Amino acid sequence: xxxxxxxxNTSEFDIGDFxxxxxxxxxxxxxxxxxxxxxxxxxxxxxxxxxxxxDATVVEYNRRAITRMSxxxxxVKTENPAPRELPEEDVEEDVSSEEKN
Numbered sequence: 001x002x003x004x005x006x007x008x009n010t011s012e013f014d015i016g017d018f019x020x021x022x023x024x025x026x027x028x029x030x031x032x033x034x035x036x037x038x039x040x041x042x043x044x045x046x047x048x049x050x051x052x053x054x055d056a057t058v059v060e061y062n063r064r065a066i067t068r069m070s071x072x073x074x075x076v077k078t079e080n081p082a083p084r085e086l087p088e089e090d091v092e093e094d095v096s097s098e099e100k101n
Contacts, residue, residue: 009084029051031058047064
């Protein structure tokens, strides 16, 4: 059974962050891109900047790569991150405190 993506983003990454990822597989150099999706321990990055030597690999990967969070470095944080959902426990506490007022 495939693992689902996490319900709550608890990482330092946000969709839209501009990041740098190290070379892996057929890549000879690191590349830069924008986070499109966040998984439990990985990121889907749309590649926007790469070394010309890696152009064929980038095209083969359809300009996207899955990178490990632990190896990916944030270069520029997005100014408009997607809202993070609160865990159900926190939502219940917020609702009960509003009802008391």
